Amino acid sequence: MRLTVISHAPLLRRRLSRRVAVLLLAALPLLSSAAQAEGTLRIAKQFGIVYLLLDVAQDQKLIEQQGKKAGVDIDVQFLQLSGGAAVNDALLTGSIDIAGAGVGPLFTIWDRTRGRQNVRGVASLGNFPYYLISNNPRIKSIGDFTPKDRIAVPATGVSVQSRFLQHASQQRWGDKGTHQLDPLQVALPHPDAAAAIIRGRTEITAHFASPPFQEQELARNPAAHIVTSSYDIEGGPSSATVLYATETFRRDNPKTYRAFVAALDQAATFVTAHPEQAADIFLRRNGSSIDRALVLQILKDPKVQFTVAPQNTLKLGQFMQRSGAIKQAPAKVGDYFFDDPLIAGGS
Template sequence: MTKQRTGVSRRWMGALLGGLALSASFGGAARAAEGQLRIAKQFGVVYLLLNVVEDQKLIEKHGKAAGLDINVEYVQLSGGSAVNDALLSGNIEIAGAGVGPLFTLWDRTRGRQNVKGVASLGNFPYYLVTNNPDVKTIADFSDKDRIAVPAVGVSVQSRILQLASAKLWGDKDFAKLDRISVAVPHPEAAAAIIKGGTEISGHFGNPPFQNQELAENPKARIVLNSYDVQGGPASSTVLYATEAFYKASPKTYHAFLNALDDAAKFITENPQKAAEIYLRTNNSKLDPALLTKIITDPAVTFKVTPENTLGLGQFMHRVGAIKAEPRAIGDYFFADPRISTGS
């Protein structure tokens, strides 16, 4: 039976943080058994693959085809830090977050839990949106502004903003805008940009929140497009796991990857049905027309093969955010024919 848990209590978050410390000290969480799969997802259309997988019970379908009953649970979190804590403390098997948090965990767990990527959730442009009329580029943000991101300094939005800052001011000032960044979940940050009147004047988000901001606040404008920073379409949000899960649960792992592949094809071929699934599974009141427009945007691609991720990892190494330098996709993604062709 598939279950879904929404929200995270402070007590459980404390347990996750404690688990992170323990796992770092003693080599990681216990191995999950075949047939158990707990998946962390966050907010936004970038997690549509998981919405479709859940709604269509595709993991269970592929598990049965392999002779295995898989118990699937979905956990709603916000921010790469919380997701990474959950993975290392053994509360989940699959983490869904930005490629920045993946590189951070890949680097810190080398030789221990050996966290690597499982698949991409697709290519989506991420926009840094502002409602401040004085801000035309990131150079115009001042100490009076606050930029909302899922997790300051470590989320993929923060990492892309750091990369943009390094290109503008040099590597020594790559974290210049971290000091005016604040950690706010996407729904709350979008509400602040749309309504105005708060200290939050910028939000580096993802679909559909960035699209809602642009549609509902005539003063809102795009300051930065992630594709421009990363040099083209890129898989900014990915799924990753520990080596223990990858090796100990091969049937569950491959059922999950096959389910994702099916979901990607389903969304591409049935965008309106996919939109209906998103609205239903997220209990969303988003305009269906706006959602369908996002899903069918030529800049958006649903696929499991990661694209244009290596450059961000090499930047993070260059500025000292991670110690190890990723040189090829196989360094930080587990092996699979659909993944090894990525970049």
């Protein structure tokens, strides 16, 4: 009797092929996200020269250079937003990887995400004095504001300028007076607020600004003057603008993260050593018509320091907890900043 052996190998191979195909298709999103994670960097910045380190890093491709040293090709994307609230929303929805905003919004999102996304600071963008500018000669201190006045800030109740104003109010009127000037705050992007102060004849009688808008206001409106500054309120030089990210991004992208911080540190060294070139980069990257001499004046101001280590930020966070803005009181910088050798010694 002749036996006929029927091979099931082709059928088995077809079944296996289908199963493998199904598994591969199911895994594609995971494979794609894993492949895109390390080496992709989306950074949100806002308006002003306080973001100069990012401008320099972008212009000189420092992030890409540091990435190559670490063995990873980094695709860097920059997004322009306005206000800490918008930046925080973008970070929490996964639209960006690195957020650039005031230290006030950092404390807000750090407190809000504890035990979940665990957002913490990555680096400072340097120390700049932020000026509260008024174009009304009557207003010489925060005690001179009346219910008819309006104070422009990037985002009411969230931006670092708004927090500085609350801190100044608490220092003048005590804990019960912390929110005394809140009803006067109006949310306006810095360029619009600067135009209102320079032009005058609007409801905006003050602007808690940042460079270079505050310097423009002082230069272009003879009535514009400084009412107080962030340095006055916080008791010395302080890092008002910072960068922050989620714990997941830092954990899943160690090479990209380290390359980014190294690039920022490299940019800080560059700006300090080459203010003229840095001024040109700022003007070129932002398409700005600001007078170059004014930009150089800011960069060479002894009160301005380019460093990635945060300075004098803890005090504001503790005030925000006392005032009820956040629930958790920070005890040390390491509570709300990720550990990194380049930002060691921050305060």
